[in-house]
Amino acid sequence: MQVPTNTFKQAMTHQAPMWGCWAGFATGYATEIVASTGFDWLLIDGEHAPNTLPSILAQLQAVAPYSTAPVVRSVNHDPALIKQLLDIGAQTLMIPMVESGDQAAALVRATRYPPQGVRGVGGGVVRATRWDGVDDYLAKAHESLCLIVQVESPKGVEHVEAIAETEGVDAVFIGPADLSVGMGYPGNPTHPNVQSAIERVIQTVHAAGKPVGILAPVEEDARRYQKLGCQFIAVGIDISLLRQGALATIGRYKEQPAERPSRTY
Template sequence: MQLPDNRFRAGLERDAVQFGLWSGFASGYCAEIEAGLGYDWMLIDGEHAPNTVPQILAQLQAVAGYPVAPVVRCVNHDPSLIKQLLDIGTQTLMVPMVETEAQARALVAAMRYPPHGKRGVGGGLVRATRWDDVEDYLTLAHRELCLIVQVESAAGVDNAAAIAAVEGVDAVFIGPADLSSALGHPGDPGHPEVQQAIAATIETVKAAGKAVGILAPQEDDARRYIGLGCDFVAVSIDVSLLRQAARASLARFDEAAGGSATAGASHTY
């Protein structure tokens, strides 16, 4: 059996922006619905969504038959967790809060087998090898793995050039929410200081020859970041879409009934 292709990594090599959906429901059922919507990639969030390794596995299995490229975000830099996520078939891994070159190098090592890294060998227990059916997996695995590191702090911005230059780091993803808090403007990623830091980071990463991405569910923000050079942009968040659509639906009925939609209100029609 051949090593499965990494559609996200292949997409980074094309001269086109990849549009993504942030998936936070921790559900294989929801993930499969989202996988068929036409997004280039979807982020299975293991940092802020209530996902466990088995739940992430279920979502990877649910979307496997669709053209969307799954990206998994882990909760921290723990190499043992990274090993588990790779073993269940994660090919593109996003890691939060990377602030130094040393951290980036450690993450690369966690994703590669010896002698080039420290990833443990699971053999026939590992879905990524299709239970030993993928020929020469230990030698070839790195070719279809993709590491995205998140820059979302003042230290990360300061060290962006060194982080992006690390061999084995394929892309840098900017986190506007955490970055705005780190720079003293919580909840205000549009603040000029935050925007300046974002623009500088995009320029620095692109100068290093690496891809850069960002979360931008507001259309104006997304278009601005694409203009600055972003290669992949998460333009939707599933939890937010459900919340907004549900409120809008209720508001239409309230308006028709001459009322107004309020949180916690009871309705009798």
């Protein structure tokens, strides 16, 4: 058996836009529904959603039959947690709040086996190896892994060149909400100064030859970011989609106004 192909990493080489959705319900059932609708990728959110390692595993198993590529976001930079996420079969990781080249390099090491890194060996115990069914997994695992680091603070923007140029970092994802708060414009990621910082990140990451992603549930934002050069864009959040759909439905009977997608997440 070969290491499973990382379809997300493979798709990024084609340079076509990749439209994604945030999965925040923390259940395999809800995430499978999203995976069946045609999004190119979905983000299983381990940072803000009430996920645990078993619930993330259940979601990876639930979406496996579908063409939608799963991306798993870790809650932090903990190498032990990163090891566990990789062991349960996550191949594409997104790590929040990366603010320096040194942090980026440490994250790369957390995803690699010695001597290139510090990842512990699970062998036949772990799903990633298909319980020792994958040939030569220890030597080949890194080829199928995709590491996305988030730049979402003024310090991250300041050091984006070093972050993007770190060998082993495959892509950079911009967090407009956290960036706007950190810059002193809470709830206003469309502020000209925030937008200028976002454009700087996009240009710098492109100069390093790597793709850029962003979260943009409002269509006009998503279209603008695509034109600026973002390749993988999350255009929906499952929780928000449920809320908006429910409000729209009851609003037809109670004459309540519809709700626009939030720009602040």
